[in-house]
Amino acid sequence: MSNTSENPNPSSSSAKITLKTSDNELFEVEEAVAMKFCTVKQYFEDEKDNDVAARGSSTVIPLPNVHSAVLARLISYCKKLPQSNAVADNHEEEETKKKERKQYGTPGDLVDLISAANYLDFKEGLEFFNQALADHIQNKSVEYVRKFFGIKGDFEPHEEEKYREEYAWAFEGVDED
Amino acid sequence: MEIVRRRRAIGETMNVSPLARKAKNQKLNDEQNTDRISNLPDAILQRILTLLETKDAVKTSTLSKRWQYLWMSITDLVFMEDGPDKRKKRVQFMNFVERVLVLRESSDLTLFVLSCDVLNDASRINAWISAAVMHKVQVLSIGLGIDEDSRCNSEEPIMLPHCLFTSESLTYLSLTYFNLESYVLLKIPSSIWFSSLKTLKIRFAVFPDDRSMQRLLSGVPVLEDLTLDACCWWNVRSVCISAPMLKTLAIYETVDGLDQDDCQFLIFGMNLKYFYYGGKLKNEYLFYKTSSLMKAVIYLGGKDSIEKDKRQREVSYRVHKLLRGLSLVKKLAITPYVIEGLSYAEELLAHLPVFCNLTCLKFIGEPMNFASGELGNIIQKLPCLNSLIFNVGIFLSPYCEEGEWKLDPVAPCFSTHLKSITIREFGGTKGELHVVNFLLESALILERLVISCSLDKFSGGVGRQKEVHDLLMLSRRSRTCAIEFS
Structure with missing residues (x-):
């Protein structure tokens, strides 16, 4: 300090x-x-x-x-x-x-x-x-990023699911946390 | 007045600062791991998203509602189709790219990187490239995988959209064709004008004929950096490279067995500073008006295949022409095989140019064999040589009787200019020590000898290094010369 x-x-x-x-x-x-x-x-x-x-x-x-x-x-x-x-x-x-x-x-x-x-x-x-x-977002899962930065998800489950379907390609193949 | 205003401006934002809060509640924050990233201004978060690959930027839309639309303002798009099961995910990938292109705000693009297989989707992919050009993209890098399928279906070679070739905004274009089986014909439209293009890189393409290649090179008025990497020239007899602003030219020939190239490159470069070459001299390179050249690298390799094809004399003549064109450079890096290549046609040695500006000569790619007699003849032609570097070590063939060997003749620069010698990957064998001893005895004004030892070759560790160092100190003719081990 x-x-x-x-x-x-x-x-x-x-x-x-x-x-x-x-x-x-x-x-x-x-x-x-x-x-x-x-x-x-x-x-x-x-x-x-x-x-x-x-x-x-x-x-x-x-x-x-x-x-x-x-x-x-x-x-x-x-x-x-x-x-x-x-x-x-x-x-x-x-x-x-x-x-x-x-x-x-x-x-x-x-x-x-x-x-x-x-x-x-x-x-x-x-x-x-x-x-x-x-660097902490690149190739990481949404869950990891939320946890790392303390972000609270505020979507309804069905809203989030919709995103995951629409952008399905982006959600695959992330690094291990 | 100004100070007062500024002072207030600095103070004013104090209350809304998350940092001020932090000072008070630091302990609390650390314990709870509160979400502070989401409080950063939009402009910063958008900048961070731009640094990510597009899929990661888009993924942040599901973090929370704060992030939902932030990604849409990104100005860099990077799409890389990869992974072992990319065929299975093909539909998802195609949809993803299209959705992003549609949903993104209509602001101009800075960068667009696309790497994917073409398959049957040439028209969709072309539409993406057109969209990037329409959004005034400045940096465009396209890698297209083209297999037999995509060619059977179209019969025609892949044709990139015409608008690409007349883009006014492009400053950087990199175009790569991936195909494991064969090379892909690059189709070049009739009208080309890249008014801002400074960097052009083309990899693994087959150029169709003399005229289209010439058309491409006349459509780049401000080009500064040209790389032609593993391209095929078997349809082209001669190419004239004469971009007036060109500073850097790199030509790497294909490395596989496709030895049908035999093209003549005429290189005019009023402003050319750097020239890089790699290959087996399957083509001929002639330089004109290139007195501005500062640095050249010649990575000549493929000895076995040159000998197998009985191309020794051809290679020798081509090395000679290349060196004549580079005779005004200040720095030159070559593989030792360049020197061996010259020796295939002994009648040429007498006609080697004098490199009157050359101060630094570096040997790269493989260890330098001092037993080859030509080295002495070459150094003879370097009156101002100041620094001599052996990047991959040195050796003396065992059949060369070590006691008898010497560099003959000893060049004048050894007594007038040579101040620094560097040897990397030194193994400390008897032959190597003999060479170093000789260099120390001959270089009269040497200031520095730097030896870095190769861990796998040099035995005896630090103790032996000391011993070798002391031994070498005895053979110095230049009493002020420092010998450093690293």
Whole structure:
């Protein structure tokens, strides 16, 4: 629950930006990392334009929609970006990427990361976490997906049966849960 | 003003955020496993559905009423008929594709992937492809399985819809015909104009004649990437590839025994940067105006069949023509057989071009036999060679007396340019060590020798690696050269 993933080395020469999360934790983040979040970037540039924060690093940007635990994971993801951003052009690489995506385990975590990436307008991250979530639906049975994400089915049995008949081909050959 | 507004904008959504709720009720949520995914905005859920194969996207309509219609806005459609009992499920599959195409919202398609057998349904499948083209699809990948049944019934070769060949929206087209018994004739309509097509890949097709092939290649004004994979050229005498924007060209010949190809490729590429070739040189490749070429890969194989068909001299002449066309490349990767192939016609060796830009030469596909005398002659023609890579190891034939062997003549680049040598799948045999010793003695300004050992070939483990390393350090002529094992 703390900002452990940020760079603890204060002597690093690159400029820092301070982000404040919904639970009032302060994160000092390298500018290059923070600028990946378009919402922060926009805010930062507006501040600059208005010349309010000529002292630069002392600006604190509030992110009332992002919890510290989520921000910490987003930042640590950002730092790994250069490697994981390469286009997967063969099967092996795709498998590696899949494993990488699996680390963002529980459904709740993924939803948080997706919401936060969406709010921060962090496109690469959003795409990555969307794919991580899609991995839990691809080739799975409806029952598995419901259970995994805690979705309550609210169709009448006959309605659901109708769907299963109409799209019969889609319902066959799923992976074991 | 702007800041205030933005600050408020950032704050405003706070109350509706599921995250804010989470902060308060985290424990509760974790215990109950509540459905939070369904609270994500439609746009995000639709994006996630687009990442799925279509059958999985459609299946989510039964999760709950929240999900019922979400899939209908997907812009990528992927239909793959597969599995051992696909014949039994054929009717279901056909109905599924049709239902999805009808029910999906009428927005434009980004991607359409279809892989299925044609059987007796050529007209229905064509209608799907037409529908995708009408929805301005940008990326289209079609794999059609064509068996004897589907051909007997139609008598005619499969004809793809005409509208496909005049699509303005297509940027990527991949067309594959699957047929285990024979190859399928690709019928090309009389009018072709792909005004946006950048990538074209055609696999396992038989091109009908010179004119239709030429028609296809004149209808792709902005093509950048062309792959012709395992296509048959026995009806075609000559092909002129001259797309002005073409950057990457890959031609892989058929691998089976159908050796009736004998086609001449004339390749004009003002902007061509990468050329990949794989096959037995059943066809001839001539290059014109390709001074922009940066990198070429020649995967020449099929030694046994070339020798069986007594095509050695033909292959030798074709390798020679190919290399002449590639003489300005910076990076070249070849199979060792390219060098052996050259030796079939010794009179050509003297006429090999000088590769004045070549800085990196890589041997791929099989281990390099240093006993073959031609290697020395080739390296002689590479005055700027900086980096030499043996991807699949090296060896010295046992009949070559190890003590006597040396690379003859030693090329000038060994004393002026060669800075890095990499040997992968090193086995550490006496012959290999002899070669490495020789390379270290001859390369006067070498900076780096990287050796990665093959686990199944190299015996003796890390201890022996150290021993070999120390031994090699003694034979360095370049005192600053680092030797790395991995």
